[in-house]
Amino acid sequence: MRDGLVTEQVDMTCPFLPMGAAENQTQVTEFIFLGFSSLQKDHQTYLFLAFLIAYLATLMGNLTIVLLVLMDSRLHSPMYFFLSYLSCLDICLSTVVVPRILVSSVLQRHSISYNQCLVQTFFLVGFAGCEPALLAVMAYDRYAAICQPLHYAHLMSPRVCVQLVVATWVLGFLDSAVHAALASNLRFCGxxxxxxxxxDVPPLLKIACSDTHANELxxxxxxxxxxxxxFLFIILSYVYILASVLHIRSNTGRHKAFSTCVSHIAVVTLSVGIAFLNYNHTSYGYSLEIDILVSSMFCIVTPMLNPLIYSLRNQEVKGAMRKVLNSHRMV
Structure with a gap:
């Protein structure tokens, strides 16, 4: 044990270390996060408060969406069923990351065991992988409602909705299983x-001393x-939606049809854009601060903003919220 770091001696040869250094190599059993190391203690306190406020806002906003969908019969439709599932995903995604950051900040111990790191990576990639698929499902729902209104009840029956949700889970966690399996074979040479x-996958690849080509591929x-x-499916869906909306003669009808899509478009742009930056940026010109900022937006800021985007742009959600608040005042 050295400086609070736990390691164990193993016999392995790391291809990126000089010859003859194999006898000094160690297999890592604990990781130390460097993200806060350059910050002064008072700055870490401000960062702790920022993460805490963002996490509480994420929980409150997304739980509010879920409860409104459950309590208001006007929101018992496929669109709001998927919206409540998106809120659950956002809670899970943020919970995988933020509570541990908060505990580490309080204890002033920014470390995690090797096994816990792999588990965190597995669930982080899994929940992150579910979200683009769910956004595509939500785009298909809007396509069916606007372009195929006579067949909407059949295309988006309760059974179909459940099957689509299960498919997003399968896709997301199949993706995470692949990455977690490959990450478990990485060597870090002490x-x-x-x-x-x-x-997460990109930070682990940066410090691995074994070949990472399979992981990157x-x-x-x-x-x-x-x-x-x-993302391409979403674009294709909105091409058909736009074509259908343009065939609506009245301006009121056009506005009503397309207004149900505005919030979804905003969430897609925010989520997919940040996710792409998080997992596909190059190491050229790498900056720790920028990397942490992008990842924080992906896991913390986006889940916090999603319910806000939907509640501000959606009249039915705002109506359900007013109804609940008025009922509590009467009581």
Whole structure:
């Protein structure tokens, strides 16, 4: 044990270390996060408060959406069923990361065990992988409602909605299983300092001393199926939606049809854009501060903003909220 870091001696040869250094190598059993190391203690306090406020806002906003959908019968439709599921995903995604950051800040111990790091990576990638697929499902729901209104009840029946949700889970966690399996084969040659504030695939690849080509290839390939394919499907859906909306003669009808899509478009732009930056940026010109900022937006800021985007732009959600508040005042 040295400086509070736990390591164990193993016999392995790391291809990126000089010859003859194998006898000094160690297999890491604990990682240290460097994301806060350059900050003064008072700055860490401000950062702790910022993460705490963002996490509480995420919980309150997304739980409010879920409860409104459950309590108001006017929101018992496929669109709001998927919206409540998106809120659950946002809570899960943020919970995988933020509570541990908060506890580490309080205890002033920014470390995580090797196994816990892999578990965090597995669930982080899993929940992150579910979200683009769900956004594609929500785009299909809008397509069915606007372009196929006579067949909407059949196309988006309760059974179909549940099947689509299950499919997003399967896709997301199949993706995370691939990355977690490949990450478990990485070797770190005793170097256990992660230039980040939580465990994820890109930070682990940066400190690995073994060959990471398979991991990088898997990241780019899975990003096509998990990220790019849903995004292209969303674009195609909105091409058909736009064509249908333009055929509506009245301006009121056009506005009403397209207003149900505005919030979804905003969330798609925010989520997919930040996710792409998080998992596909190059190491050229790498900046720890920028990397942490992008990852924080992906795991913390986006889940916090999603319910706000939907509640501000959606009259039915605001109506349900007023109804609940008025009922509590009467009581």
């Amino acid at each position: 170097f256990n300092q992660i230039p980040h504030i939580f465990c 898997a990241t780019h390939i899975t990003s096509i199926f998990v990220g790019l394919a849903p």
